[in-house]
Amino acid sequence: MSYLTLNSIKKKYSDLAVIRTISLSIEQGEFVVFVGPSGCGKSTLLRLIAGLEDLDAGSITLDGQDITNVASSKRDMAMVFQSYALYPHMTVANNLSFALRQAGLPKTEIKRKIDKVAATLELTPYLERKPGVLSGGQRQRVAIGRAIVRNPKAFLFDEPLSNLDAALRVDMRLEIARLHRNLGATTIYVTHDQVEAMTLADKVVVLNRGVIEQAGAPVDLYENPKNLFVAKFIGTPRMSFIPSRVVSVNELSTTLESEQGASITLGPTPLAPNDYIQIGIRPEHLILDNPENADHQGDIELVEKLGSDTFCYIDSQLGRLTARLPGNVRVNPGETVGLHLKDKSLHIFKEHR
Ligand SMILES: Nc1ncnc2c1ncn2[C@@H]1O[C@H](COP(=O)(O)OP(=O)(O)OP(=O)(O)O)[C@@H](O)[C@H]1O
Ligand SMILES: [Mg+2]
Missing domain, CATH: 3.40.50.300 (P-loop containing nucleotide triphosphate hydrolases)
Known part of the structure; x- marks a missing residue:
């Protein structure tokens, strides 16, 4: 006991x-x-x-x-x-x-x-x-x-x-x-x-x-x-969420559509077409890149420089996302950035609230 x-x-x-x-x-x-x-x-x-x-x-x-x-x-x-x-x-x-x-x-x-x-x-x-x-x-x-x-x-x-x-x-x-x-x-x-x-x-x-x-x-x-x-x-800044609908699922991939209409391709999942889900991503897992190198693009709305870290708040077709970058990185509000979603670090919630 x-x-x-x-x-x-x-x-x-x-x-x-x-x-x-x-x-x-x-x-x-x-x-x-x-x-x-x-x-x-x-x-x-x-x-x-x-x-x-x-x-x-x-x-x-x-x-x-x-x-x-x-x-x-x-x-x-x-x-x-x-x-x-x-x-x-x-x-x-x-x-x-x-x-x-x-x-x-x-x-x-x-x-x-x-x-x-x-x-x-x-x-x-x-x-x-x-x-x-x-x-x-x-x-x-x-x-x-x-x-x-x-x-x-x-x-x-x-x-x-x-x-x-x-x-x-x-x-x-x-x-x-x-x-x-x-x-x-x-x-x-x-x-x-x-x-x-x-x-x-x-x-x-x-x-x-x-x-x-x-x-x-x-x-x-x-x-x-x-x-x-x-x-x-749990987590500050908190996890970002991408509300999405499952379009199709096969053995190799899952295709989803974000609320704002972006097409998202993930690996195989146990989801079914027309499932409404939330894709969760922690700020440290959102990878920024040049816009032309990535599937998704977004605009930096706000930058918070904390010294040790820089937090970027990004408006995109996936929704509002937060990225955690090193303290010394140079990013500015208004810049367009490319966004990579790495399957391994994503969280899938079959809840749509
Ligand atoms: N003696 C009491 N009589 C009536 N309602 C109470 C009483 N004590 C607490 N409550 C109610 O019970 C609920 C939980 O209160 P509690 O104080 O446990 O919350 P808490 O999680 O500690 O919140 P906080 O983070 O604000 O301290 C609240 O809705 C509160 O109004
Ligand atoms: Mg209390």
Whole structure:
């Protein structure tokens, strides 16, 4: 049995089904990231796991025990929210030790634990300060430290870094990765940030309207999205899509027509004439060439130079496409370019939404 399992859990708020049957297995030490559009149920799912909300149906087990009806305070999980409230009148040391003092631990043991966690999070110089004079990142580390000292069975993070500025976010992301490597604690982490999801997760869970669309290793989701929703959700800039109709299929090739009327020839596919599909292509797989050398042509509408990469947004008879080029490439809006679609790197979705 897995360390943490959700078995067909459901949750409604009045008549709104927020979690519509979710099953998920999480291994001990695994770092699981929940992603999905706003309102899809990520926080609700976390709160159900923490026991802050009751399930309508299903069960949850943790470390071999059915915790479905166990009170939140007895579940031995630590939750860190986006808006972590530290006690402003208490020093960092007292903020960190609050739960341990409540639990009645001996003073010497509390001190040992606090010193250890402060060292791990590089908070030792600040132990006697109050939160008001700490930076955002230091406060965030205190909030995480408060969770760590309890030595919980699982950590639940709900967008813990979203209040921080970009540079601090990157620092804290690396810190969380380091912490997870050192502690090996089972962690569930909600974020809207693609980079956090891709870099921190052992397993990414893509949620949509209260169901799991796909769960798997980040690279697997990126390379093999199961459906259009996941394909659209994972990756920035996102995958481009060419809505098309299958014209004919034979043993050697498939001929399609794009919505804008371009003829597209692919290798053999299991498609049937008149299937409406979406051809998906990641920006790094769209190959640009001289217009006369390629089957398809398009006009560059917009160029984004990020230093390391250049993203070109192209208007073509295949539709709007995004290409990722090296940082130093010279391309300009208004240029006409040739486009190659390489069969191997294309994704075919038999969905037309
Ligand atoms: N206590 C509640 N009572 C009624 N409806 C709620 C309650 N909590 C959440 N909801 C609704 O449940 C749905 C899911 O909310 P939830 O907070 O889980 O979304 P989320 O995925 O965390 O979104 P976000 O990314 O914006 O934080 C939303 O439609 C929300 O309005
Ligand atoms: Mg939320």
